[in-house]
Amino acid sequence: xxxxxxxxxxxxxxxxxxxxxxxxxxxxxxxxxxxxxxxxxxxxxxxxxxxxxxxxxxxxxxxxxxxxxxxxxxxxxxxxxxxxxxxxxxxxxxxxxxxxxxxxxxxxxxxx
Numbered sequence: 674x675x676x677x678x679x680x681x682x683x684x685x686x687x688x689x690x691x692x693x694x695x696x697x698x699x700x701x702x703x704x705x706x707x708x709x710x711x712x713x714x715x716x717x718x719x720x721x722x723x724x725x726x727x728x729x730x731x732x733x734x735x736x737x738x739x740x741x742x743x744x745x746x747x748x749x750x751x752x753x754x755x756x757x758x759x760x761x762x763x764x765x766x767x768x769x770x771x772x773x774x775x776x777x778x779x780x781x782x783x784x785x
Contacts (some may be wrong), residue, residue: 678774688748692744695765697740714728714742716772729743736776769776
């Protein structure tokens with residue numbers, strides 16, 4: 674089944690200078706296993722290709738069922754230096770949740 678990441682995890686984001694910091698936390702250990710395989714730095718880079726001009730780094734926090742991504746050169750200088758509406762990257766977590774992934778049907782959390 675192809676679903677948006679929002680059906681599998683939640684996200685938080687912010688800034689690290691001129692880079693955006695996006696954390697993705699899986700809703701279950703089984704989902705985390707799929708995210709570790711499918712949600713690569715390259716895939717995140719492709720998803721943000723229009724705003725992320727540097728590399729994307731991925732860090733794994735297995736004990737938290739979380740992946741953390743640093744999107745380098747994505748904030749137009751960051752903070753007060755940028756003309757971007759979101760110079761601190763607060764919306765990048767929400768933006769990543771729109772990325773669609775193929776996952777087994779049984780892993781999808783049903784809507785309430």
